Amino acid sequence: MLSHMALVKQFEGSSSFVRRSQWPISQLRQVNGIDATRDCPEFDLVFENGSDQWIAGSAGEKCVFVQVLHHTCQRFTPERKPEFINCHSKLLGGNSILHEAADSVSSAVQKASQALNERGERLGRVEEKTGEMMNSAQHFADTAHKLAMKHKC
Secondary structure, eight states: OOOEEEEEEEOTTOSSEEEEEEEEGGGEEEEEOSOSSSOOSEEEEEETTEEEEEEOSSHHHHHHHHHHHHHHHHHHOOSSOOEEESOOHHHHSTTSHHHHHHHHHHHHHHHHHHHHHHHHHHHHHHHHHHHHHHHHHHHHHHHHHHHHHHHHO
C-alpha cells in the first residue's frame, strides 16, 4: 500500500534521481491544479502542516501525476480524501487516460480471449473431422481387405 509521497529531483547531467523529502499521503489535504482551463505545469499540494508549490517538467507530466495521485488517493485514503481543485474534470473522472488505458487493455484481452475460444472451437471441429476421416479410412481399408480376400479365393 502506498503510504508516502516523495519529492525527487534530477540534477543536470545526471541520469539518477535524488529523494529530497517525503510526506505521508494521509496528510495530503488539497491538490490545486492552478488553472483547469489551460494546460500549465504548475500545481500546489497542501498538507496538514503546510503547502508546496510544484512545477512539473511539462503540462502533460502534471496531468499524469494528478491522475495517478487522484486514483491513489481514491483507493488508499478511504477515511479522508484530499480535495482536488482547479483540475480538469477529465483528470479526475471515469474518462481519464488511466481509465481509457485500462478499458483498452481490458477490451484487447476480451478480444484475444474470444479469438482463442473461436480457435479452440475450430480446432475441436478439425479434430472431430479427423477422427471421422480416420474411421472412414479404416472402414474402407477393412472393406477393401475383405473384398480382396473374397476375390483371392
